[in-house]
Amino acid sequence: MTNDPLNLEEAGEWAGLWWLQDDPDETVPGVLRYDADGGLSLALIGAFEDRIMSNPRPGVTSYHEGTRTWDVIHGAADQREITLLGNVPNSSRRTFGARVASPDKQTITATVAIIGAHVSGDTDPAFVMAEVSVEDLGLWAATSVFEGLVGAPDGRIDGTGRISVKPVEAQSVVVGDTEYRLVHTHTLPYFDQRKGGAVGRMKDTVSICVAPAEPFSLSAALHEASLVQDLISVATHRAAGVLWLRLEVAGSESHLPDGLTLPRRRADVLYSPAALGKHEAKVVDRHRVFFTCDSLPFEEVLPRWCQAHDALQAATNMILGLRYAPARFVESNLLTAVGAAEVLHRNLRIDKKPFPKAEFTAMRDAMLDQIPEEHRDRFKGVIRNDPTLRDRLYALAARPDQKAIAQLVPDVDHWAKRTTRARNDLAHEGRTPNHSIEELFTIVEVTTAVVILNVLHELGLSAERQREIVRDHPTLRYTAGLAREWLVASEPD
Template identity: 75%
Template sequence: MANDPLSLDEAGEWAGLWWLPDDPDERIPGILRYDAEEGLSLSLIGAFEDRIMSKPAPGMTVFQEGTRTWKVIHGAAEQREVTLLDCVPTGGKRTMFARVKSPDKQTVIASIAIIGAHLKGEEDAAFSAAEISVEDLGYWAASSVFEGFHGAPDGRLDGTGQISVKPVDAQSVVVDGTEYRLVHTYTLPSLDQRKGETVGRMTDKVSVRVAPSEPLSLSAALKAASLIQDLIALATHCAAGVIWLRLEVAGTESALPDGKSLPPRRADVLYSPAALGKHDAKAVDHRRLFFTCDSLPFEEVLPRWCEAHGRLQAATNMILGLRYAPALFVENNLLTAVGAAEVLHRGLRIDEKPFPKAEFTTMREAMLAQVPDEYRDKFKGAIRNDPTLRDRLHALVERPDREAIAFLVPDVDYWARRTTWARNDLTHEGRTSNHSFEELLAVVEVTTAVVILNLLHELGLPAERQREIVQQHPQLRATSRTAREWLMAPGFDS
């Protein structure tokens, strides 16, 4: 449909006129092209001045090294306003000394395109709301406008059936003045007549609408998209790509003569998210979902996630990084998984100092008194009253459900010791000769699972659901088997 959002996995092009905001009268024709792999490219018939020049004296122009770039380029294409951000010229052809005069050519690469609005920049608060579609969002929402059944009198299928459309109750919540709402955009039944078949068609697209109390900028909208993307990635335990991002332009609402209101003008954002969504790909296997809005209602999980996402973002990013772009070498994944555990422990603000503050101060002063003056500052910096990695790992397993942890990590002490040993060997000696490749893989998987279980616990996932996950989720079941094979001390009685 013409009013459908622009999907990030579909190519497109817009022919129009383009200009720099500080020189709107000089307009250059060109075509903007978007491709999911190649990104945004503007091909101009003409050129913006990209040479860096100075005039040290009247009548003298000096051309300096380098090329000019532009924060913003505006355009008018296909009857829509267009803004291009972070634009860099990458090639072109000038014909000022050619035998036959012809137009210059220039190619400009942009990082972001807003199709439907003119902006001053990323921080221009020009929008009233953002709407985001992410892979598997509909599955996670656990709601649909569709209802269907097969006719089966007396328990036997009779070849009849029905699919009907019924609007669902709205799910929304306000967090710090911003409303988050699950939106179902659906079509009524239609028949598609083809040469060899007839196809009945209905669609239900689920998105999240984010509407703050004050106008928001593109930068804020991108952060909102990341917030929703990370939540779905955590819930599904796999990379969740952004399918589209659409913005509502503030102040563009209008009313018809009969009093009915028209919706605000919308603008589509084309950019490269952390993971690109495919709008027609099959949904994730339901067995791999950690939770849906059935087990954690939308109105409960969104406020908790908004609070936890900022506080625990470093750990979340590191764990999700293992899903979006896992490293080819186990050592990299080891540092990422263990690092996520450490920063998570700090983010949870677990106040576990090895020594009481007063006693530690006394001990440190006594030790420093024995150190020569020239080494005292360095020695003082090495003495810290912080828990060790092993302490942090032990503290993390104390937070989620005990039965879930016992199933996932039967021998907690052995796992914590081997994980600490592996990390220290790698960072201090540059190798992990005391661990086999298989044991390192086990350390990565188990540590990652412990971090994930802590994040789910922080979101309020019930203990019963935590147990179901570690016992039924295919990957966590495999992780538990790996822990029993590689991370249990000889003779340990589980």
């Protein structure tokens, strides 16, 4: 359907005319091509001037090393306006002086394409709504327009049944001056007639619409898409790829003679998100999902996620990296897991200084008085009133539901001590002679799980659901077993 969004995993091609934003009268024919692997490439029959030139004096042109780039290229193809951003010439072939006259050729790579609008740059407030769909969004929403019924009179299936559709009302919440809506869009039924049979089809698509009070830019839209993508990644504990991103163009409303207003013009965004969605990939196993809108309603989790996103993003990215792109060596994974814990502790701003500020200042000044003046700056930079890694681990373990933590880490003190020693040995000596590979692996898994529980706690997941996750989620249940085997003190440290 021509009204469908452009999927980021599907290839596309647009033949048309192209021009530089500051020179709209000089158009060049060419073809824009997009595919998920190769990105965006514009092949021109002709060329934009990409040489860097200067005129030191009248009648003299100097050519300099390097090539020009263009922030914005506009185009018109398939009856749609197109904007290309972040453009770099990849190759240029000029035929001046050739034996047979033929046009120049030039290939340009672009970072982003907006199919359906001309904008002046990624900060141009040209849009009024962004709509994004990511993998597993329908599973997370925990709603569907479909209902199925199998006929079974007297308890025996008789071959009858039906699939019915009941529209789902959009869920909405306002955060600051921005409205977020969880929306279902379904197609009308149709029959796909094949030589070997017929298939009846309908499709339910789930998306999140983001509508700020004032027009916003492409950069803001990409930020909102990332915010949604990160939320679903946390909820499903897997990299949730972006399927498509569509924008509504400000000021594009039109009116019919009878006074009815037609919808705004829509523009599709082609770019390379952190993870690319696959439409036909299997849905994640429900047992591996941390929460859905059933356990944490949409109108509650969105405001919390918007508030906590910046503080949680670095830690969650590191944890997802461990989950889906782990390093080959356990030592590297150890540094990542412990780093995620430290980053999360700092960003949550729960630091408790070891000493009162006045007391610490007095102690530090007394120590510095004993240091030769030429070395004081060096020592002053070393003496800090910051919590240790062990302090941070204790603090993180104290935040989620304590029964969930007790299931996951039966000996918090031993875990904190062994994790601290492993990280310090690796950081200072480059090796961990006091830990077995099995213990190091367990430390990585347990520390990762503690960070996850803290993120879920910060989002407001109930104590009961935290306990269920530790008990039932395959990964955390396995981690709890490792902790009982490898991270319980057999004798006092």
